[in-house]
Amino acid sequence: MSASIELENVSKRYGALTVLDDISLSIAAGEFVVFLGPSGCGKSTLLRMIAGLEDVSSGTISVGGRRVDTLPPGKRGVAMVFQSYALYPHMTVRQNMAFGLENIGVPKDEIGRRVKAAAQTLEIDHLIDRKPQKLSGGQRQRVAIGRAIVKEPAAFLFDEPLSNLDAALRGRTRLELAQLHARLGSTMIFVTHDQVEAMTLADRIVIMNARRIEQIGTPMEIYQRPATRFVASFIGSPTMNFLPLTAIEKGQSGLALSVAGLGRVETSFPSQTKIDVEGASLGIRAEDLSISAEGETGIPLKAEIVERLGDRTLVYGVLGDGSKLTVEADGRAAVRAGEVLQVRLAPDTFHLFAADGRAVRGGQ
Amino acid sequence: MREPEVTYKPESLTASRPLLWGAAVLSLIMMAPVAWLVGLSIKSNQDLMMGTDSVFRFPYTLVNYLNILHSSQVFGWLLNSVIVATGHTLGVLVLSSLAGYGFARLEFPFRRTVFVIVLFGLAVPEQAVIIARHQMFSWLNLHNTYLGLMLPGFSSAFGVFLMTQFFRAIPKDIDEAALLDNASQFRIFWKIMLPLTLPAQATLGIFTFLGAWNDYWWPLISATRKEMYTLTIGIASSQTNFAQSEGLGFLAAQAVFASLPAIIVYLIFQRHIVTAVSGGAVK
Numbered sequence: 072m073s074a075s076i077e078l079e080n081v082s083k084r085y086g087a088l089t090v091l092d093d094i095s096l097s098i099a100a101g102e103f104v105v106f107l108g109p110s111g112c113g114k115s116t117l118l119r120m121i122a123g124l125e126d127v128s129s130g131t132i133s134v135g136g137r138r139v140d141t142l143p144p145g146k147r148g149v150a151m152v153f154q155s156y157a158l159y160p161h162m163t164v165r166q167n168m169a170f171g172l173e174n175i176g177v178p179k180d181e182i183g184r185r186v187k188a189a190a191q192t193l194e195i196d197h198l199i200d201r202k203p204q205k206l207s208g209g210q211r212q213r214v215a216i217g218r219a220i221v222k223e224p225a226a227f228l229f230d231e232p233l234s235n236l237d238a239a240l241r242g243r244t245r246l247e248l249a250q251l252h253a254r255l256g257s258t259m260i261f262v263t264h265d266q267v268e269a270m271t272l273a274d275r276i277v278i279m280n281a282r283r284i285e286q287i288g289t290p291m292e293i294y295q296r297p298a299t300r301f302v303a304s305f306i307g308s309p310t311m312n313f314l315p316l317t318a319i320e321k322g323q324s325g326l327a328l329s330v331a332g333l334g335r336v337e338t339s340f341p342s343q344t345k346i347d348v349e350g351a352s353l354g355i356r357a358e359d360l361s362i363s364a365e366g367e368t369g370i371p372l373k374a375e376i377v378e379r380l381g382d383r384t385l386v387y388g389v390l391g392d393g394s395k396l397t398v399e400a401d402g403r404a405a406v407r408a409g410e411v412l413q414v415r416l417a418p419d420t421f422h423l424f425a426a427d428g429r430a431v432r433g434g435q
Numbered sequence: 436m437r438e439p440e441v442t443y444k445p446e447s448l449t450a451s452r453p454l455l456w457g458a459a460v461l462s463l464i465m466m467a468p469v470a471w472l473v474g475l476s477i478k479s480n481q482d483l484m485m486g487t488d489s490v491f492r493f494p495y496t497l498v499n500y501l502n503i504l505h506s507s508q509v510f511g512w513l514l515n516s517v518i519v520a521t522g523h524t525l526g527v528l529v530l531s532s533l534a535g536y537g538f539a540r541l542e543f544p545f546r547r548t549v550f551v552i553v554l555f556g557l558a559v560p561e562q563a564v565i566i567a568r569h570q571m572f573s574w575l576n577l578h579n580t581y582l583g584l585m586l587p588g589f590s591s592a593f594g595v596f597l598m599t600q601f602f603r604a605i606p607k608d609i610d611e612a613a614l615l616d617n618a619s620q621f622r623i624f625w626k627i628m629l630p631l632t633l634p635a636q637a638t639l640g641i642f643t644f645l646g647a648w649n650d651y652w653w654p655l656i657s658a659t660r661k662e663m664y665t666l667t668i669g670i671a672s673s674q675t676n677f678a679q680s681e682g683l684g685f686l687a688a689q690a691v692f693a694s695l696p697a698i699i700v701y702l703i704f705q706r707h708i709v710t711a712v713s714g715g716a717v718k
Contacts, residue, residue, distance in 0.1 A: 122611075122615060123614075123615075124611050124614065124615075143614070144611070144614045144615045144617075145614060145615060145616065145617025145618070146617070149615070150615065151611075151612070151615050153608045153611070153612060154608075155606060155608045157606065157608035157609050157611065157612035158612075159609065159612070159613075159627055160609075160631060161630045161631060161633075170613070170616050170618070170626075171615070171616030171617060171618075174616055174617040174618050174619075174622065175617050218612075218616075222616075
């Protein structure tokens, strides 16, 4: 079973403090949506409002076409997996999973059947009579998911469920969650501040910042066409390079930008693009820059720190005017700290941001 | 080659030996009156009339304990103490748990103010309210009743404080998970929260039981009829005339007999008491 989720003009206020401001969002049935944003941006609060654990100050929330923001959490048809797992410590795995079904009067044999099926799906059937303190972090996490599955909810809500796991287990569980979604076909909302989790799991990512939604889109849309400078800086590792503009004029085939540290560069932005130079910046991802072969000319960059990650090498350097620039090179690139490199630009990959942080596209 | 400098040395056993001796001496001091009492209880009254140093000489006898079984009122007082201490303990556990849950988890007007008022109870000595309470219980005809002996103890400010702190220490995620599991507020309290507070309940229960068992002040005032005496009052009343009647050995046997239930409770719940005293229960 899966259901659509609609949020219309939802706000959350604590007295004079506004935590979420006029959020509207449509999630299709069966969709895997990730709320991504820095700590304190309101993503967990929004999830808790959908779950019914926080009141809605204004606006409406509907699940499967039925308005639910006036209903208690247990009546909304959603199940939640908490960051801490929130298993009942004095109950066995079986009792943890059965508790929610007992509360709604599901017959005992049906409870037994559902618990068994979920335990088999999650490969925890051998742990069914253990208490949570006898389980590892990963096993507890599976039980928490199992507790949600047995309820056959209209939507699953995950509140940073992987953040208490070690790196290896996190990667494996991420994969299993994706498989679970494919198998159940349920609507899932997943809150995280980890962009890798968001990029790998989501059908669509909702990027949140400072009480608002910054952008909604598929992972590649978000990555390739960030709507704001915040989104561009938040998605991608290493962080996108931002260089201030000093002048904008018509070039040979598009806009010609005078960029701090780079000088005058020809771009593919249409020449009629409207943008005020004051406060505007050029965004370049590190992987869109490359190191010129010996003898070729480019932008001189003095390498300060070289990070070797195996498959790639990150070069953190300084341009002629002191501006910082990060370049991603091949894993085998023979770069040493202190060396002056020649960096090649790819103008087609540039991102242009106005002073208010909004991304400027051709013709705007 | 220079040896690496050792910055941490575990304390050796010899270093703690003076502490061990100190503890042993203190234990002996604590145990001496108990041992003395037991010694007196197994001597005949005639021997003790000649001098209490006869404790250190044979013969020993269980006649005082047999006399308790045949003639003493101790059994009646024991029953009274069991009823009062158990009722008192149950009352404190029920009320403190409910109040603690309310203060820790429920939203209601003036919650903090009411909590502070309850905590003020810790600062009010029983002696300060005893006359008013006596008067009130007199009007309500509660003197010389079990309810009258139990009721004042139900309002345990310490119990409410302890349970509130314990409920507060339980992560809120647990209640929220139960809410999403469609559990009612009472079911959350009964099936989820209360079982999680068992260590605190045990701690509070033991201290309340021992306190009620040893209580002297209120039963002395409220129980004026001999058949309503608790053990503490009953034994104290015997002490005033032991020279004329039963004698020192019999009295000592009564005291040992009276302390047995408390010792049994202690032995059963020893682990919880140690945890409670070391503060580990409220983590």
